[in-house]
Amino acid sequence: MIYAVRLSFQAQRDIDALLDYLKPLAGEPAALAYLARLERFLRRFETFPKRGSVRDDTRDGLRVIGFERSLSIAFVVEHDTVHILRILPKGQQLHLYDE
Numbered sequence: 001m002i003y004a005v006r007l008s009f010q011a012q013r014d015i016d017a018l019l020d021y022l023k024p025l026a027g028e029p030a031a032l033a034y035l036a037r038l039e040r041f042l043r044r045f046e047t048f049p050k051r052g053s054v055r056d057d058t059r060d061g062l063r064v065i066g067f068e069r070s071l072s073i074a075f076v077v078e079h080d081t082v083h084i085l086r087i088l089p090k091g092q093q094l095h096l097y098d099e
Contacts, residue, residue, distance in 0.1 A: 071087055
């Protein structure tokens, strides 16, 4: 089964903020390469969505997985869709908002 992977509005804002942070720090080519790796990682949810740590204490069905030891990705799997809720730097407090 192939799952659809959808970014929430907040997750897209997280990616935009990450790019804004990385470009002056590492340069545009490095920042874009990092985001390309992140995009490839997110696409892998299409075939293997139920991974990461289950965090039902925060929200039913919530899962969190790390990316390259620098980001935490919060998501839920509902039916045939993986909803990426947030993409945050490691150590940042996870706040989920209803959309």
